[in-house]
Amino acid sequence: MSEAAGSPSRVRRWLEARNADGHSVAFAAFAIAAAFTTYFCMYAFRKPFAMGTFEGQLQIGEGDPIDYKIALIVAQVIGYCISKFIGIKVISEASGRGRARAILLLIAVAELALLGLALVPRPWGILFLFLNGLPLGMVWGLVFGFLEGRRLSEALGAGLSASYIVASMAVKTVGGWWLGAGVPERWMPFVVGLCFAPILLGSVWALSQLPPPTVDDESARTRRAPMDAATRRRFVLNFAPGLVALTVLYMLLTAYRDFRDNFARELWDAVGYAGEPEVMTKVELFVAFGVLLALAAIMKVRDNRRALIVIHAVMIAGALLIGAATWAFQNELVGAELWMGAVGLGLYLGYVPYGCVLFDRLIAAVGFVATAGFMIYVTDAFGYLGSVGLLLYKNFGQADLSWLQFFYGFSYITALACTLAFVFSALYFWRRTVPARLSPSTPDR
16 A cells, blocks of 8 residues: 555556656546545544434433533543644655655554443443544645645645545434444444455545646745754744634634534424434535535636735635524525525635645745645644634523524624625735745745
């Protein structure tokens, strides 16, 4: 599975020939399919458990009890969050060698943790959900490392990002089918993971065949190189106001996205779709299509500085859509499916660029020799802290508020805060970049 072991395979040689043309449709299609399928399969080891109700509460000490499902989600998110903090160093310093093996090893550990969830009684499932989340947080950076720094990075990143938009609800739908077939909810996540394991093996092998970026790629998007601690520190200090704004904002977006994702069943039940798991996948397909169209439009913008502002404009539009769609639904101007689809589209228009095009274009615009994976993991790490905080606030601060009513209020807060923060970030980076793309040899500023 190593990219470097032995002589190149026929597939690798074919891809190298296609990669020589930076706009090869065949190369892009292969890379997108491999990355999309790999990350889609990862979700089969992470999200199906949320389809279970895991009813009941846990008493921890002398404080208020905590809902068992919330406890499981918090445990997994904490593990995932720790993984992101580890990834700030690991992913930013990673080279191409060994990425494929690392992906398979991390996901295998996560599947073993799901077996633990199935075998142990409550409350020990909390420990195994923590162990499940711990390895999975580094998978995105390893997969994206195969794609970044190319002239086609927007297309490749958009294809990869579409995976988690669709995958989360799709694997929950599969989980719902297994529950309907009589599989106990504690066994269901492990069974879903086994279903996707053979597909994962094939997709990771395909991903490992991708050749590195060409010289022309590096010229267009700035050379990408591992970042040591001193380089990471210099990058953050140089652009601290804008990076802090984007990181704080991502905490809010991640919390909003995770709430909508982890409690999708409860939200859909509340709006009249109980017992219809297929609706979740149908709506997310619409969301993914809309996000792909928006990101595809960014590819047409060649100047990295202008592209960075266009990305911010797309994210601002997404934030406004969340607020407008929620208001329209509450005033009975749109139905539940359209509302959930519009809210999802607005959310992912703001969320998806972080993981693919935002930092890829930002690095190119400022001319800093670095890797996009570093800032992706900084924002991800802090983002999941926000998700944990939200879940604890809902359980202990708003326990009497229904999932739906809580989601209404959170939607308006997200819409307003994101709009203001995205405007600030756009203005900051517009002033910190120059009209012409900087040469890769330009000194760090």
